[in-house]
Amino acid sequence: MYDNPLMKRDAVTKEVKISARGCQVFYGDTHAIKDVDVDIEDKTVTAFIGPSGCGKSTFLRCLNRMNDTIDICRVEGTITLDGEDIYDPKVDPVQLRAKVGMVFQKPNPFPKSIYDNVAYGPKIHGMARTRAELDEIVERALRRGALWDEVKDRLDAPGTGLSGGQQQRLCIARAVATEPEVLLMDEPCSALDPIATAQVEELIDELREQYSVVIVTHSMQQAARVSQKTAFFHLGNLVEFGETGQIFTNPHDPRTESYITGRIG
């Protein structure tokens, strides 16, 4: 699987799903994201890489307006989803977040049962008409989150009682259960063992058939394995954005090269 993953990229350009132009983010006086332009394509996995604190999570959170919940955070510039400005006052952030799902950097299961955790999104969006349908959605989501076999006998157990890695997969299952069009994943595998990581990567690959996935990762190998596009952030700037193969084999910017070869970070 890892022989020469960089050669297998299909370079066909796809429809742009999310597009950011001149995006700036401030936390009070801190300038966290500086003038970022990026196009995230449909049916593509885009990886955000960069040293810790460079603003990957911040930018990711702009894409579904999660930054609205932080009082001191201010976003400038335009970000469009399917050509529509998501920061337009007409846009309902609640609807937006149903379409652009998110898996957070730290696992945050609700203090509810495993079943209720996964069923929460489908329930509030009225995705199931019967209990049987809901059961089906939950099972499918847990299977995609590579958690089903471990929890199928204890769906009523509290989600907070799982191990850290299981909790993270529960959060992934919870996010995919609502069938978002775009899935934002902030370091989804940082707490997972190699087997679960491989399962999640398989899931990402599967999701790519229908959706657009953005993944933040600190693992160069992972970015190379799962993504078609890679964006390298450094100190709030988008230094380089392009085909994953090109970024990893032939980076244009010296900072990118230093980072992927391990000299910044």
Place this chain on the structure above:
Amino acid sequence: MSVGILIAIVLGLAIAGFFLGRRRAIAKAGGDSRRLHSLPGYYGQSVALFASVPALILMAAWLFVQPILIDDKVAELIPDSAIADGGSRGLVLSDVRRIADGIDLLVVQDLLNEADLQNMRADFTNVRSRLGEVGVALGANVSPSVFEAAKAYRDAQRTGATLMSVFVLALAAAMFAFSLLRIKPDLRARNISESFVLSLLIGSSLVAILTTVGIVGSLVFETIHFFQMYPASEFFFSTTWNPQFRGGSELGILPLLWGTLYVSFVALVASVPIGLMIAIYLSEYASKTLRSLAKPAIEVLAGIPTIVYGLFALITVGPFIRDWIAEPTGLGSSSSSVLTAGLVMGIMLIPFVSSLSDDIINAVPQSMRDGAYGLGATRSETIRQVILPAALPGVVGAILLAASRAIGETMIVVLGAGAAARLGLNPFEAMTTVTVKIVSQLTGDTEFASPETLVAFALGLTLFVFTLGLNVLALYIVRKYREQYE
């Protein structure tokens, strides 16, 4: 020797012990304190502690046990004939104590000397008038046997006090000598002081626990007394509360309990929804500045003395409810009513519920909110389905705290709901609660050993069991919830 002087001597010994102990330690180490196991001060401390603490503990124990023993002995001296009709040995015994105290006063003021006292007989001297000279008033003439008992009581007390001084001083001196003499450079004085600190900490916790046990014990004791005089079934199941000064009282708790529960219920119905909504608004919607202004403003409500709330109920709310609601609808004509007291108490409880719940809701981690928002939940969905369930144990705790406040509240009820014990459903009528009746039974003129007074303890115990039950229930709810979710 009086207790104060005794304590002063023991403490003086301790201070002297400190300096002597320190000096001796340094001297034993040949003036080089580095050769000591511990710093010199610790050696001084160990002498001071050994000299004072055991002696003081012995004294405290003595002071506690001596009166019990003396009472027992003197009570035997009182013949049955000296006990008046309807009285008890306890009453005579308290007379004995007063006479003994009076004699002490006479002796102190040089109106009587010990030799005369030995010869003094109640048959020949008017003890009552002699005691009257020093301001000790007695209800009746003193019978010879009581007077002899008083003399015996006084003697026993004096002997006890002397013995106590001797033993306490002997113990202090012995421990002083022992701890001073054992000082040598490799004595682990630091560890001695460490274990002393440990026992001090344990002792303090024991004081708190024993106090609770003592309070409950005295309640139980007096309650048993009460039930020996008054049938328990009447107390628990009679629906009339009608205490009389001279016997024949009906002391049913039901109307009082009903009043307590009714008023508390009204208070909770008024305060819990408002308090919770305030908490949700403050923690989830209000801006930081608004929150920092509004929260203290609401907490001011908790700082108002309950008597002021009572006045507010009496002067404003009561008449308002009577004039605008009760009388026009023909439901009642009294300005004190369950509704008045309940509403005013509800206002008092709002900050309890809101402030605690606000803190608890705020303590729910932001990541929970993020998780729900990230799935496309609205604010109120997030609050109802994620935040409140996560905060539930704490919120239940806040509500139960408010409930026990309501059940124990007295002032607002006296002024707002009146003092009439009644079993009824009409919230516009005056009713009263357990706490109000505890106060009125204990402040009355009836003698202490009568059921009319002792009923207060039975009421208090019932209330205690009630609030205890409430707390257990709260724990159970919280535990159950935890099992399900965490």
